[in-house]
Amino acid sequence: xxxxxxxxxxxxxxxxxxxxxxxxxxxxxxxxxxxxxxxxxxxxxxxxxxxxxxxxxxxxxxxxxxxxxxxxxxxxxxxxxxxxxxxxxxxxxxxxxxxxxxxxxxxxxxxxxxxxxxxxxxxxxxxxxxxxxxxxxxxxxxxxxxxxxxxxxxxxxxxxxxxxxxxxxxxxxxxxxxxxxxxxxxxxxxxxxxxxxxxxxxxxxxxxxxxxxxxxxxxxxxxxxxxxxxxxxxxxxxxxxxxxxxxxxxxxxxxxxxxxxxxxxxxxxxxxxxxxxxxxxxxxxxxxxxxxxxxxxxxxx
Amino acid sequence: xxxxxxxxxxxxxxxxxxxxxxxxxxxxxxxxxxxxxxxxxxxxxxxxxxxxxxxxxxxxxxxxxxxxxxxxxxxxxxxxxxxxxxxxxxxxxxxxxxxxxxxxxxxxxxxxxxxxxxxxxxxxxxxxxxxxxxxxxxxxxxxxxxxxxxxxxxxxxxxxxxxxxxxxxxxxxxxxxxxxxxxxxxxxxxxxxxxxxxxxxxxxxxxxxxxxxxxxxxxxxxxxxxxxxxxxxxxxxxxxxxxxxxxxxxxxxxxxxxxxxxxxxxxxxxxxxxxxxxxxxxxxxxxxxxxxxxxxxxxxxxxxxxxxxxxxxxxxxxxxxxxxxxxxxxxxxxxxxxxxxxxxxxxxxxxxxxxxxxxxxxxxxxxxxxx
Ligand SMILES: Nc1ncnc2c1ncn2[C@@H]1O[C@H](COP(=O)(O)OP(=O)(O)O)[C@@H](O)[C@H]1O
Ligand SMILES: [Mg+2]
Numbered sequence: 001x002x003x004x005x006x007x008x009x010x011x012x013x014x015x016x017x018x019x020x021x022x023x024x025x026x027x028x029x030x031x032x033x034x035x036x037x038x039x040x041x042x043x044x045x046x047x048x049x050x051x052x053x054x055x056x057x058x059x060x061x062x063x064x065x066x067x068x069x070x071x072x073x074x075x076x077x078x079x080x081x082x083x084x085x086x087x088x089x090x091x092x093x094x095x096x097x098x099x100x101x102x103x104x105x106x107x108x109x110x111x112x113x114x115x116x117x118x119x120x121x122x123x124x125x126x127x128x129x130x131x132x133x134x135x136x137x138x139x140x141x142x143x144x145x146x147x148x149x150x151x152x153x154x155x156x157x158x159x160x161x162x163x164x165x166x167x168x169x170x171x172x173x174x175x176x177x178x179x180x181x182x183x184x185x186x187x188x189x190x191x192x193x194x195x196x197x198x199x200x201x202x203x204x205x206x207x208x209x210x211x212x213x214x215x216x217x218x219x220x221x222x223x224x225x226x227x228x229x230x231x232x233x234x235x236x237x238x239x240x241x242x243x244x245x246x247x248x249x250x251x252x253x254x255x256x257x258x259x260x261x262x263x264x265x266x267x268x269x270x271x272x273x274x275x276x277x278x279x280x281x282x283x284x285x286x287x288x289x290x291x292x293x294x295x296x297x298x299x300x301x
Numbered sequence: 302x303x304x305x306x307x308x309x310x311x312x313x314x315x316x317x318x319x320x321x322x323x324x325x326x327x328x329x330x331x332x333x334x335x336x337x338x339x340x341x342x343x344x345x346x347x348x349x350x351x352x353x354x355x356x357x358x359x360x361x362x363x364x365x366x367x368x369x370x371x372x373x374x375x376x377x378x379x380x381x382x383x384x385x386x387x388x389x390x391x392x393x394x395x396x397x398x399x400x401x402x403x404x405x406x407x408x409x410x411x412x413x414x415x416x417x418x419x420x421x422x423x424x425x426x427x428x429x430x431x432x433x434x435x436x437x438x439x440x441x442x443x444x445x446x447x448x449x450x451x452x453x454x455x456x457x458x459x460x461x462x463x464x465x466x467x468x469x470x471x472x473x474x475x476x477x478x479x480x481x482x483x484x485x486x487x488x489x490x491x492x493x494x495x496x497x498x499x500x501x502x503x504x505x506x507x508x509x510x511x512x513x514x515x516x517x518x519x520x521x522x523x524x525x526x527x528x529x530x531x532x533x534x535x536x537x538x539x540x541x542x543x544x545x546x547x548x549x550x551x552x553x554x555x556x557x558x559x560x561x562x563x564x565x566x567x568x569x570x571x572x573x574x575x576x577x578x579x580x581x582x583x584x585x586x587x588x589x590x591x592x593x594x595x596x597x598x599x600x601x602x603x604x605x606x607x608x609x610x611x612x613x614x615x616x617x618x619x620x621x622x623x624x625x626x627x628x629x630x631x632x633x634x635x636x637x638x639x640x641x642x643x644x645x646x647x648x649x650x651x652x653x654x655x656x657x658x659x660x661x662x663x664x665x666x667x668x669x670x671x672x
Contacts, residue, residue: 191387194354195448199401200375209400213391 055270062265078274081267084256086244090271093252100165100237100248101230107170108177108226109219115172116181117207121193131182137175150239164240165233169226177222184218185211220289228279249275303365303378303455303493304330305351310360312346312517320346321517323360331491333482335508337498338540343517344497345460351495352381352458365455375401380449381458384465386441388433394444395429398451419447422481439470446478457482459496463503471503479507501541505529513537530651535660538585538653544615544626547586549600550657553578558654560584561621566598570649576666577656585653585662588615591627591645593637599646600625607634618643 042049046068053068055077061070082090118124119131153164172178192214196206212219234250241247247255253275256268305328312321320343328334336344349355351362353374362369369377388397395416402412420426423443433441442462449457462478463471478496485492498504504511505525513520513528513536520540521533532538538546551560556572558565565584602618602625614634618625627645637643654664 189385189387191383191385192389194374195381195383195387195389196400197354198352198374198379198381199448199452200404201400205404209404210389213389216391 051269052273055266055273057266059264059266062269075270077264077266077270080264081256081271081274084252086255088245090249090252090274092245093247093249094274096162096246097231097248097250100162101227104166104169104230105223105226107166108172108174109223111170111172112174112177112181112222113212113215113219114207115178116185117211119178119182120185121190134175134178138179146239153240159240160242160246161240162246165230165236174226177226180222181215181218184215188214217289220286224282224286227282231275231279303491304328304332304363305334305456305493305495306361306363307347307351308361308363310347310350310362311358312343312350312355313358319517321350321358324517324519326512326519326522328493328495330493331486333479333494333496333507333509335496335498335504335511336514337501337504337511338514338520340499341516342514344499344514346517347514348381348458348460348495348497351377351456352379353377354381378455379458380452380454380456381460382442382445382449382462384461386433386445386465388436388441388444388448390433393430393432394425394436397433397444398429398447401448401452415451419451422450423447438466439474442466442474446481450481453490455492457492457494457496459494459498461498462496464498464500475503475506501543505541513540531662531665532585532653533662533665535583535585535655535662538655538662542587544588544628546653547584547588547625547627548655549584549586549620549623549625551582551584552580553582553654558582558584560600560623563600563621565600565647567652568598568649571652571654571664574664574666575654577663579654579656579658579663581657582663583655583657584647585655586625586647587651588626588628590648590651591625591629592648593629593633594644594646596644597646599644601642601644604641604643616643618645620645 050066050068053070054062056073056075057070058072058074058076084090084093119127119134149164149168153159156163158164158167188211192210193206196210201209232250233248234254237248237251241251244255249271253268253271256271257263305326307324307326307328310321310324311319313319324347326334336347338344346355350357351364353369353372357370364377364379374381388394389400392400398416398419399412402415416429417426420429423446425440425443425447428436428440428444433444436444442465445462459478463474466474482492482494496503496507505528508525510522510524511528512522515536521528521537523531523533528537528541532541532546535548539548549560551558553559553575554564556567556578558567600620602620604616604618605624606617608615608617609631612631613628614631616627616629616634618627625645652664653662655661656663
């Protein structure tokens with residue numbers, strides 16, 4: 001009786017010791033892993049952190065060290081940067097960007113969905129050739145079309161307006177999004193759409209009530225990509241917009257470098273921070289759908 | 302009202318791949334018709350042509366006095382239940398049920414009443430505010446059934462609706478669907494059902510009539526009983542019944558069936574039924590219709606393996622190099638003696654003889670087969 005319980009006890013202590021050892025190893029490896037992750041992550045993020053920190057520094061302090069903590073934080077950069085050296089405040093440029101982005105994103109979502117739906121679900125003449133040309137456009141470098149496009153828009157009288165910046169995209173001009181949505185649609189089973197047809201829905205109703213809700217995550221990705229790319233687009237506005245009052249933020253940032261003799265870096269940095277804020281906010285707000293959309297796009301059905 | 306007629310129906314995929322070869326079939330108003338056949342025999346394709354989801358290459362489909370070839374699915378008085386339920390994932394159960402009515406622009410009160418009625422019939426009231434992903438397979442199937450039922454269609458189309466369910470649920474849903482059909486019939490609605498399955502148990506238990514298909518052709522259309530007792534050809538004989546019918550290749554010689562070195566006298570019971578005496582014949586014997594005998598005409602075989610199933614035993618035996626399966630009562634099996642050579646006598650009333658060259662059953666002559 002005693003022997004047995006003794007043996008049991010020692011076995012248990014052995015087990016416990018092993019378990020404790022395992023837990024300790026686990027802890028150590030976790031600490032190491034997280035330290036490494038934090039280190040590398042910090043390194044990657046440092047420029048961004050520095051940007052935010054520097055935007056609160058005075059102009060002279062910015063170049064005095066690589067540290068990111070301002071010694072005497074000031075919002076002077078923001079206040080003066082917002083005023084700009086033009087008759088307009090930075091708010092005006094944000095509004096311009098918004099006027100480009102809004103129709104572009106909405107137009108892209110609607111037009112690309114319809115085109116992708118047609119490619120993915122209907123048979124029509126020359127479908128193969130047409131889809132081939134979508135892929136060809138996808139592979140075509142942007143620069144090739146710059147000049148013909150410019151001439152076209154000049155002849156249309158669209159120069160120095162927002163139209164060249166969003167109309168092509170709003171007419172499903174971005175082959176990448178069409179392609180992405182086609183791939184996503186191909187991975188979705190067609191049963192629901194057939195059920196909807198049996199239920200009496202026509203093609204448009206099927207698209208709106210059945211396909212679009214299932215396409216949700218992919219559409220969020222499309223809108224996000226389009227939003228960020230448009231926000232960051234510098235060349236487009238540079239080519240087509242000539243009046244300062246129509247500048248979007250990407251151009252306006254450059255403006256503050258052009259017109260000031262002694263660069264007010266703190267203003268530029270402050271405005272840079274403001275410029276990336278919308279993209280960051282939107283990204284984090286939609287992150288879940290975004291990631292779902294990208295990964296689901298690659299799934300085979 | 303809603304009988305379905307297929308006339309020389311053909312389907313060619315991609316201009317080259319012909320999968321349906323001239324089907325002609327009359328499905329009566331209110332009938333429960335089951336399409337059964339192995340996977341890939343074009344059951345779904347045929348059903349989808351009836352539904353209007355697949356274009357018809359040639360031939361006609363008539364539903365309730367109307368040629369529907371060029372009508373859209375919603376104009377054909379049909380409702381369909383899909384194998385994977387095909388519920389709209391972003392709509393609650395209520396929304397799924399009412400989608401068709403909402404598209405048709407029916408008044409709200411009418412829709413609500415229809416949803417409640419269907420939910421009560423299928424006992425899915427507690428599920429009405431759930432999303433499809435919150436349903437179990439059986440629940441989802443009932444919702445899918447409800448979505449068809451709510452349209453009060455002339456023809457129900459089912460494409461393997463139970464094949465994603467586990468065996469127990471399948472058995473109960475089988476009963477539920479046939480009960481529902483009977484109930485609707487009693488109410489005077491009399492909907493026609495076309496039910497596709499690859500499972501012969503479903504076919505045998507559910508169908509008023511069964512259409513056995515193979516490779517895009519109809520092999521036989523008959524009631525379950527007739528199909529079992531009088532299979533028109535080798536394919537149907539081998540497809541219907543568990544364990545499968547024994548199909549023994551041999552020859553007919555002067556009224557006897559010759560297999561290897563053995564000679565089985567057929568007796569007048571069978572020979573009276575024969576419409577011809579093919580030289581190359583296949584003898585069809587259901588495992589249940591063997592009995593163990595000591596003398597008299599029988600096939601001699603060597604017992605290879607016996608499966609004890611409780612009240613009966615499945616005997617696997619070797620007869621002239623051919624596998625014979627027979628089912629005998631447990632008591633009969635115990636009484637067989639010590640030797641592993643057994644003598645199996647088929648019941649001559651239920652024997653079938655098939656012409657090996659074309660697979661036709663030549664023993665249906667006079668149609669006097671005992672049930
Ligand atoms: N959309 C399609 N395109 C080309 N061939 C198809 C298509 N759908 C089915 N088939 C072919 O038609 C045949 C019958 O398929 P199906 O009707 O699904 O059979 P079942 O439902 O009896 O299993 C199969 O050989 C299949 O490969
Ligand atoms: Mg099928």
